[in-house]
Amino acid sequence: MNSGRQLVLHGAAGRMGQSIMRLLPESTLQLSAALVRPGSALVGELVSSQIHGFQGAVEFSDAFDPDVGCDVLVDFSHGESFSAALELARYRRAAFVSGTTGLNALQQAELAHAAQTIPVLWAANFSLGVALLSRLVREASRALGPSVDVEIVEAHHRHKQDAPSGTALHLGRSVAEGRDVVLETVSVNDRSSAPRARREGEIGFASLRGGDIVGEHTVLFAMPGERLSLSHSAGTRDLFARGALRAASWIIGQPPGQYRMEDVLG
């Protein structure tokens, strides 16, 4: 049942945007605007013409109508349009939930700045399993210590543009936290660019792209004579969409601040 809390969706034409609109009836939120890339062929089309079973007369739009209600803005788009979406939420004093990956340091700072005036939640991965995996990886990293070799391998569909994935970087941060180091000082993304033997303490990343793989992540702890692998495999994008909708419902009414998926899951 909808209680009338209004959700503006940014990146509505994308894979995640479509999944969110399809699953929206499971939530207590109501779509008030479906924002797409400026000039998109979808502008003016009814959402119901694209999303089977969608109820309501919302049209895809490339400009935000100031009369439209916005309790929460949900963004799954691209690094190049993330900042505009965040600015829109700030302007409307609405809560902001984003899963867009490939953000740069400036955008991370913008998020922290926005959190002074609105509640924001950014997560590299909205699945429950990855939230738990991150915790397990931190514990394993702390228990095994910095002499163990850690490599993070991720695989995604052929359309994904950023690499390593946001989730791989998030898991890398969990490894680094377990060792009390800063990820950026020990990470190695592309071994072919500087061929040499592995150094102690490095956290390596490898990315595979192909077909319709939804998202696979493995953190490998390699030690003399034995290996430990902690893995997560996503079978459907719907789990990310459900997690994002759960976060969107939760964050409305929270005080300004920067929240994590762990806060939502409790």
Ligand SMILES: NC(=O)C1=CN([C@@H]2O[C@H](COP(=O)(O)OP(=O)(O)OC[C@H]3O[C@@H](n4cnc5c(N)ncnc54)[C@H](OP(=O)(O)O)[C@@H]3O)[C@@H](O)[C@H]2O)C=CC1
């Ligand atoms: N945190 C999580 O759990 C998850 C995060 N993601 C991340 O979410 C993001 C979106 O993923 P996905 O839906 O698969 O990607 P898609 O490419 O399918 O969708 C992205 C959408 O953003 C739109 N877009 C791109 N640039 C702009 C712009 N300048 N202004 C407005 N809209 C724009 C695209 O428009 P157009 O269609 O016209 O190109 C597209 O519809 C990625 O960063 C991905 O890594 C994905 C899954 C889960």
Ligand SMILES: O=C(O)C1=N[C@H](C(=O)O)C[C@H](O)C1
């Ligand atoms: O682009 C995707 O598809 C995904 N992106 C996120 C990431 O970069 O980690 C989350 C998920 O793995 C799917």
